[in-house]
Amino acid sequence: MAPYEAFDESAEVHGRTILDVVDDALARFSESYRETAYDALAANGVDDPSPDEWYPQQAWLNTFEVLASELEPHILDRLGEQIPDVADWPDDPTTVAEGLRSIDDAYRRNHRGGDIGRYRFESVDDRTGEVTCRNPYPCEFDRGLIRAVARKYAPVESFVFVEERGERCRRDGDDACVYTVSW
Numbered sequence: 001m002a003p004y005e006a007f008d009e010s011a012e013v014h015g016r017t018i019l020d021v022v023d024d025a026l027a028r029f030s031e032s033y034r035e036t037a038y039d040a041l042a043a044n045g046v047d048d049p050s051p052d053e054w055y056p057q058q059a060w061l062n063t064f065e066v067l068a069s070e071l072e073p074h075i076l077d078r079l080g081e082q083i084p085d086v087a088d089w090p091d092d093p094t095t096v097a098e099g100l101r102s103i104d105d106a107y108r109r110n111h112r113g114g115d116i117g118r119y120r121f122e123s124v125d126d127r128t129g130e131v132t133c134r135n136p137y138p139c140e141f142d143r144g145l146i147r148a149v150a151r152k153y154a155p156v157e158s159f160v161f162v163e164e165r166g167e168r169c170r171r172d173g174d175d176a177c178v179y180t181v182s183w
Contacts, residue, residue, distance in 0.1 A: 003138040003170045004065040008114030011057035015049045017087055017110040018060060022049075025082035026067075033071055040066035057111065061136055068138065080144025084152055096183050097123055099153035100131055103145065107135070117175075127158075127183050130165070134176035139164060146179050154183040 018041070026033045041049065043066075044059035068076050088109045093099040100121040107119055117135030124130060133142040143162055150160045166178035 003136060004061045006056075006058040006061055006136050007117055007175070009056075009058065010114035011111060011116045012054040012113045013057050013060045014088075014110050014112075015053040015055060016051040018046070018049045018055060019051055020086040021079070021083070024086045025079055028082065029075070029078065033067070033075070036070055037063055037067060054112065057113075057116065057136070064138060064141065068140075074140070076138050076140040077144035080141040080146075081148040083145050084148050093153055096127075096150050096153045096181070097121065097129060099149045100129060100146065100181065103131070103149055124180070129181050131179045131181060132176055133179065136170075136175075139170055139177050142177065143179065146181055150181050150183050158183045 022034055022037045022041075026037055040063040041047070041059065044056075044062045046055050046059050049055060064076065067079070084106075087106055089106045090102040090109075093102045103121070104119040107116070111117075117133075117137075119135070120132045122130050122132075131142075131146050133146075135142075143164065147160055147162045150162065154160050161182045163180050164177055165180045168174040169177050
């Protein structure tokens with residue numbers, strides 16, 4: 001699989017998620033970014049997203065692809081950093097490890113239907129772990145998401161470092177990427 005290609009045609013994204021990302025996260029950068037996203041959604045059959053409806057994940061992924069190709073190259077990384085603040089997210093994590101484990105729960109709150117993919121965290125030691133992202137979102141987006149979650153729960157004095165590691169990568173046609181996270 002490649003990024004921007006849904007694992008399952010029945011996978012869906014919640015309308016509230018789309019609206020939060022476009023109207024809140026993207027609007028933080030630029031109104032024109034917001035407009036680009038709405039134009040891309042409309043081109044994929046999502047003309048006026050409702051917060052109470054579900055939409056094809058593929059339409060949402062196509063929007064991400066447009067954002068990556070038409071806007072600044074780092075936008076997906078920066079967008080990923082905004083997700084914990086704007087998406088429906090568990091509010092019980094208190095540590096970096098719990099926060100990184102909560103990514104999968106948050107993902108499942110905002111996606112449904114068929115094989116949507118997953119996020120899996122494994123602790124390596126007290127201040128290092130690995131996050132395996134088996135989903136159709138681009139590497140840059142996941143890197144920003146992981147970094148934001150780790151920073152949110154890390155001690156103030158910590159420096160959070162996220163690095164893509166491993167033999168697998170979605171850019172190379174695999175369906176997963178592995179990130180090492182240190183804090």
